[in-house]
Amino acid sequence: MSVRPHTRRDPAEPGSTEIQLPWWAIALPAVAFAALLLLILNPADAHAASSGPAVTGLLEHIQTLISRTAP
Template structure:
């Protein structure tokens, strides 16, 4: 006599996972990423106290290479 497998009390869902994120859970990280990206692309707006000028030159060089 074969053993029977127990059946599940609730049927398995096939529609995927139902996760409801609030709107700000995606909007805030996106805004932070865009703000940091803008600061990198335009280093003259980021008023550092006394930073290393080599970093500014590196960012300007990357900007020039991307503009080509």
């Protein structure tokens, strides 16, 4: 069985530019931009500056998950 060689277009030809991006290459920056824009519009919702109960709750949750799986 023979394999056909892949022919490439000359980049200098007009109309030969093809850009193929995966869907997440557009979606992720758009989501990040929207999140940052919302934080700018309402900075009271920015809870990342305070390391309060969110971090403590997360660490406790991880600890309980680990203790459940340990024999």
